[in-house]
Amino acid sequence: xxxxxxxxxxxxxxxxxxxxxxxxxxxxxxxxxxxxxxxxxxxxxxxxxxxxxxxxxxxxxxxxxxxxxxxxxxxxxxxxxxxxxxxxxxxxxxxxxxxxxx
Amino acid sequence: xxxxxxxxxxxxxxxxxxxxxxxxxxxxxxxxxxxxxxxxxxxxxxxxxxxxxxxxxxxxxxxxxxxxxxxxxxxxxxxxxxxxxxxxxxxxxxxxxxxxxx
DNA sequence: TGTTTATATGAGTATATGTGCATATATGTA
DNA sequence: TACATATATGCACATATACTCATATAAACA
Numbered sequence: 001x002x003x004x005x006x007x008x009x010x011x012x013x014x015x016x017x018x019x020x021x022x023x024x025x026x027x028x029x030x031x032x033x034x035x036x037x038x039x040x041x042x043x044x045x046x047x048x049x050x051x052x053x054x055x056x057x058x059x060x061x062x063x064x065x066x067x068x069x070x071x072x073x074x075x076x077x078x079x080x081x082x083x084x085x086x087x088x089x090x091x092x093x094x095x096x097x098x099x100x101x102x
Numbered sequence: 103x104x105x106x107x108x109x110x111x112x113x114x115x116x117x118x119x120x121x122x123x124x125x126x127x128x129x130x131x132x133x134x135x136x137x138x139x140x141x142x143x144x145x146x147x148x149x150x151x152x153x154x155x156x157x158x159x160x161x162x163x164x165x166x167x168x169x170x171x172x173x174x175x176x177x178x179x180x181x182x183x184x185x186x187x188x189x190x191x192x193x194x195x196x197x198x199x200x201x202x203x204x
Numbered sequence: 205t206g207t208t209t210a211t212a213t214g215a216g217t218a219t220a221t222g223t224g225c226a227t228a229t230a231t232g233t234a
Numbered sequence: 235t236a237c238a239t240a241t242a243t244g245c246a247c248a249t250a251t252a253c254t255c256a257t258a259t260a261a262a263c264a
Contacts, residue, residue, distance in 0.1 A: 007198070007202075009132070009136060013198065013202055019127075020197060021132075022123075022251095024119075024120070025120050025123040025124035025127045026251085027120045028252080030111070030120055031111060034109065037108065042211090043210070043212090044210065044211085052253095053254070054211075055211090055254065061212095062212075076209095076261065076262065078209090078211085079212095087197075091193050095122060095123070096111065099115045099119050099122070124221095156240085157223075157242080158222080159241095160242055162222085164243085178232065178239095179238090180241085181240075181242095
């Protein structure tokens with residue numbers, strides 16, 4: 001391979017990149033991240049706003065939490081989630097804008 | 103919803119965005135797009151460079167072609183593929199760089 | 205402690221996805 | 235036309251994924 005800026009991706013990078021995009025490849029997760037764009041929401045609030053079952057939201061939040069795309073804080077019995085990765089959120093937002101205007 | 107820049111995503115946008123990221127969520131497709139970053143390659147060349155079966159490459163190229171992420175031209179019996187979406191390629195490249203340096 | 209409310213999790217299920225084999229299609233050439 | 239080479243495609247199969255129900259866990263409060 002004689003192309004100067006070709007980078008042969010190692011397995012770890014490949015896995016991390018694919019996992020990141022996998023997080024953004026599901027409509028439900030996109031809706032959740034899009035909702036969290038401006039401010040935090042509790043699990044129930046997300047569930048109500050997006051008309052999703054509580055367990056569905058919880059499962060997807062665990063997915064996003066494992067990838068460190070969201071963070072949370074407890075307040076009484078509620079748990080408030082907010083986004084935690086500027087880069088990924090920018091990528092998502094750019095692509096949404098791109099889709100909306102094309 | 104009183105948050106000014108919250109956008110309730112319509113189904114079509116949601117589908118397009120999720121499909122775009124789905125294209126980038128598979129290691130094989132990432133490797134192919136990454137290979138095509140600098141120049142075009144035939145199906146066989148891709149197959150040899152990445153050590154993938156010809157049918158696997160062909161299947162994935164069809165996927166990428168349907169999303170208009172790659173284009174192709176015929177030359178004799180060979181078909182040369184190259185990338186065809188600057189935005190998506192930028193997003194992929196940014197995320198690869200982000201993963202490599204963090 | 206017992207009850208209520210909020211969230212997390214395990215199991216089951218239906219569907220989606222990625223790959224490989226075998227084969228079809230298409231182009232070039234003898 | 236017959237044959238070789240390159241690519242595409244249908245089918246089968248194993249695995250991954252997203253969702254739902256039921257239930258577990260955790261905090262607040264009477």
